Amino acid sequence: MTFFSRTFDSLQHGLDYAALNNKTIANNIANVDTANYKAREVEFKAVLDDKLNKGFETKRSHEKHYDFNDKTTAFKVRTNQTTAYNHNGNNVDVDKEMSNLATNQIYYNALIDRMNGQFNSLQSVIRGGS
Template sequence: MTFFSRTFDSLQHGLDYAALNNKTIANNIANVDTANYKAREVAFKSILNNELTANMQTKRTHDKHFNFNEVNSQFNVTTNNSTSYNHNGNNVDVDKEMSNLATNQIYYNALIDRMNGQFNSLQSVIRGGS
């Protein structure tokens, strides 16, 4: 599948992010009443690094120049320890988390639609364009 591999890889990275983000948001919502629980979120910088790695070609003119293909593509889950919204030390804002959950669901569905389109295109090519 070398014809679509780059697109599929980018979509897979996006789906991996959306799945981890959904799990992280659901965990925050589940712990809304847990004393001293601090909300977590998936760091956006990792997504940007994935896109740079997948979509940017660089020409290195010196060995010490930064190579974008060597960027670490792992997603990072961070904890916000700087705030407390509730008297029990918890900082989960359930309205914000529900909004994030809805946004993430739209993002996930868009990626699935795009991946389905890629599979349909591939299927059309296999069938000879009919």
């Protein structure tokens, strides 16, 4: 069962990221007309790079494989303070946010499909392969 739990943990971690990203994007869109509101984004790549740069113990079955089993990573939400697109100091680009929302939805749906596949595989094993 270790295979399934590790896979489910990874998928859950991805779903946590997608949910936070969706909430952040929706908040940006909701505040598109709010004076001095600054757009926020979830930092995924920065967190991953930070973990890779600090180094962590991995278990490998091949010298080129990594085992990313550190589940303590918390995603960070960063506020973009460097730009202002609107005259009121707001920097939300609604077209960019809608594009990000669509991309995140595709990512989320892919994770759900993968998780459903894992449940179907588990169900098949329980039923004896039939």
